[in-house]
Amino acid sequence: MSKDVSTQNASAPPSLDEATNLRQQVRASGMDPNYWYAVEEARNVKPGQVVEVVFWKQPIALYRSEDGAFHALDNRCAHRQVKLSIGQVSGCDLVCEYHGWRYDSSGRLVHMPDTFARSEPLRVSIRSYPVQVRYGLVWLFPGDPELASERELPEIPEITNPEDGEKPWGTVRVAFTCAAHHSMIIDNVSDLSHAFLHRRYRPFDRADLTHLETRGDNVHMTYESHVGRGRISSRFVDHKRLDTDHIELCYEYPYQWSNTSDEIKHWLFVLPIDEQTTRMFFIFYFKSFKVPALPIRLPRPVMRAVLKIADRTMITPLLRQDRVAVEAEQEGYNRHWSQRPLEVNPAVREMQQVTVRKWQGHLDREAAKNGTSTETRVSLNGNSTDNGAASAPTSNESAAEPAALADQSAAS
Ligand code: FES
Ligand SMILES: [Fe+2]
Numbered sequence: 255m256s257k258d259v260s261t262q263n264a265s266a267p268p269s270l271d272e273a274t275n276l277r278q279q280v281r282a283s284g285m286d287p288n289y290w291y292a293v294e295e296a297r298n299v300k301p302g303q304v305v306e307v308v309f310w311k312q313p314i315a316l317y318r319s320e321d322g323a324f325h326a327l328d329n330r331c332a333h334r335q336v337k338l339s340i341g342q343v344s345g346c347d348l349v350c351e352y353h354g355w356r357y358d359s360s361g362r363l364v365h366m367p368d369t370f371a372r373s374e375p376l377r378v379s380i381r382s383y384p385v386q387v388r389y390g391l392v393w394l395f396p397g398d399p400e401l402a403s404e405r406e407l408p409e410i411p412e413i414t415n416p417e418d419g420e421k422p423w424g425t426v427r428v429a430f431t432c433a434a435h436h437s438m439i440i441d442n443v444s445d446l447s448h449a450f451l452h453r454r455y456r457p458f459d460r461a462d463l464t465h466l467e468t469r470g471d472n473v474h475m476t477y478e479s480h481v482g483r484g485r486i487s488s489r490f491v492d493h494k495r496l497d498t499d500h501i502e503l504c505y506e507y508p509y510q511w512s513n514t515s516d517e518i519k520h521w522l523f524v525l526p527i528d529e530q531t532t533r534m535f536f537i538f539y540f541k542s543f544k545v546p547a548l549p550i551r552l553p554r555p556v557m558r559a560v561l562k563i564a565d566r567t568m569i570t571p572l573l574r575q576d577r578v579a580v581e582a583e584q585e586g587y588n589r590h591w592s593q594r595p596l597e598v599n600p601a602v603r604e605m606q607q608v609t610v611r612k613w614q615g616h617l618d619r620e621a622a623k624n625g626t627s628t629e630t631r632v633s634l635n636g637n638s639t640d641n642g643a644a645s646a647p648t649s650n651e652s653a654a655e656p657a658a659l660a661d662q663s664a665a666s
Contacts, residue, residue, distance in 0.1 A: 267529070267591040270613070277595040280437045280606040281587060283613035284310040285508045285526045287397035290407050292523040292535040294392045295429055299324070304348060306339035308527045309396040314383060315339045316392065319346040324392050325359040326383040332363060332376075389413065390427065391523070391535055408509055408521060413539050423519075423539040424557045426565045431533045432577050434584040436526040437609050439534060442580050443510055443522055444503050445599045446477045451579055455572050456483040458501065461599075468604050471507040471612060475601045476500060481514045487568060489546035490560060491518070505605045507612060517541035530584055538569060 273279040285291075293307040294316060304317035306329055313329035315338040323346070329337050331350040341351040347364065349356045355375075356365035361382035366375040384395040384402040389410060395402040412423045432439060442448065446461035458479040465476040481498040482491040491498060496515035503512045510522040518540055525533040543552045543560055552560065597603055 262589045263592050267588060270617075275595055276603065276606050276610065277597075278591060279610045281435050281591070282529060283437065283610050284616070285436060285524075285609070286612045286616045288395075288401050288616070289397070289405055289508050290386070290393040290395050290402070291508070291525050292391040293326075293394045293525055293533075295427070295535070296324070296387050296390050296392050299392065302343045304339050304341060304343055306337065307394070307525070309394065310526050311528050312396065313337065313339075314394065314396075315341075315348060316385070316394070317343050317348050319343060319359070321346070323359075324385045324387060326385045326394050327357060327359075327361050328381040330380065331355055332378045332380050389537060408506070408511075410521060410537065410539070412519065412541070413537070420541075421554055423541050424543075424554070424561045425540075426536075426538040426561050426569055428536040428538075428565070428570055428573055429534065430573070430577065431527070431531065432580060433530055434532060434577075434580040435529055435587075436524045436532040437606060438580045438583050438587075439522075439524055439532055440505055440510055440605055440609070441602050442576050443512075444473075444475065444505055444605060445602055446479055446501070446503075447599055448576075448579070449479075451575050452572055455487070455568050455575075456485075457481070457487070457568075457572060459483050463599065463601060464500075466601050466604060468608065471608055473505040473601065473604045473608055474502070475504070476502050481518065484568065487564065490543040490552070490564075492542070492544040492549070494549065505608065507608055530588075536573070 267281060268274070268278050270279060270282040273282055287309065291309060293309070293314070294305065299305055299316060299318045301318050301320050301322050304315055307314050307316050307326075314326050315329040316324065316326045318324050320343070325346070325348070327338060327348060329339050331338055331341075331352065333350065333353060333355050336350055336352045338348050338350055338357070342349045344356065347356050347358050354365075354367040355363055357380060358364045359382065361380040363375050363378045363380075366372075369375065384399055386393050386407075388407055393407060395405070411417065413425050414422065416422055446458050449456075449459050449461060452458070458477075458481050460479050462478040463475060464478050465474070467474045478499060479501050481501050482488055482493075483498075496517055498514060498518075501512055501514045504510065508524065510524075511520060513519050520536060520538040523535040523537075525535070527533060540557070540561070543557050544550060545552055
């Protein structure tokens with residue numbers, strides 16, 4: 255059998271500096287660490303356990319002390335760089351498995367079993383990270399700890415404290431790791447033109463983009479689409495009362511959400527692990543379902559039971575389809591990254607621009623901190639651009655797009 259090698263790349267995909275178009279840039283970009291990132295479901299780490307989580311190639315030991323509190327330290331012992339995630343939790347401390355050096359939750363070395371005639375342990379510390387638990391998820395702040403208290407987590411009052419004495423909405427939570435870049439996942443969940451992939455479940459059936467607007471770091475979009483038209487799901491959605499012909503979505507950097515008629519919503523929190531791996535935490539939440547064939551709301555306990563079934567029979571299988579598709583896209587990109595990007599949805603390009611701009615802003619700030627701010631980076635149009643601190647957009651700024659980013663080929 256003859257093999258088509260003519261369009262394959264022998265080398266790995268380009269780095270950010272080597273990238274020659276927006277798609278290559280975004281697939282090489284990380285995410286700004288100065289945000290809170292969901293790193294694990296709280297229920298997966300029991301008191302006394304330690305696990306490794308990774309934020310953009312940076313291994314972190316996440317552990318839970320006996321009192322139930324979560325703590326996070328760099329996943330390396332200061333002694334010989336052994337991973338602390340193979341160690342043990344003792345009280346509120348983490349003990350390295352090799353020689354038993356013990357760290358408190360601030361990362362300070364507090365005990366060495368064998369001090370070689372020292373009266374006290376060496377004065378060393380490893381990095382600790384701010385951690386909090388919300389919505390059943392453990393959140394970690396991988397960036398500048400001083401910014402952690404300023405940066406808010408998304409509010410989801412519908413599932414914590416609904417208005418008007420309403421009961422918390424019904425939720426479905428799904429978490430999994432996907433062998434694809436985080437931008438492919440954000441593209442996937444925000445670009446409804448892949449209704450074909452879900453033709454069996456029909457969560458949405460067409461994608462006319464009627465509104466697209468980037469405000470600061472957030473890309474808002476509205477599609478005209480028929481939501482919840484599956485054979486079974488459509489019976490539980492009150493299509494008469496709700497406007498299920500429109501869906502609003504937003505890439506609210508670094509998170510993503512959707513809203514249908516203020517009653518069907520989701521949030522997606524991504525954890526970027528590396529260029530080809532992303533962990534995803536979805537929370538889907540629903541205000542009410544109706545009794546099939548009747549205009550009556552399902553009682554909450556029944557709705558919870560229906561959601562359990564819906565998760566197993568529709569939501570998780572549907573997300574599996576997305577996962578297969580984006581993992582195939584990653585494989586395709588690894589082989590054919592030099593192919594001309596053909597993008598038909600303008601929303602995808604806007605989201606990719608935000609991702610690249612935020613990542614470049616982070617790199618520029620790091621370079622300024624390290625005194626390398628005079629470095630020049632070659633832009634996509636071949637000109638050198640000064641990426642010094644003065645030009646770095648801050649995380650709250652809505653910086654003008656670098657001209658280089660506007661250079662993506664688009665099919666029309
Ligand atoms: S490597 Fe951790 S105590 Fe020696
Ligand atoms: Fe999908």
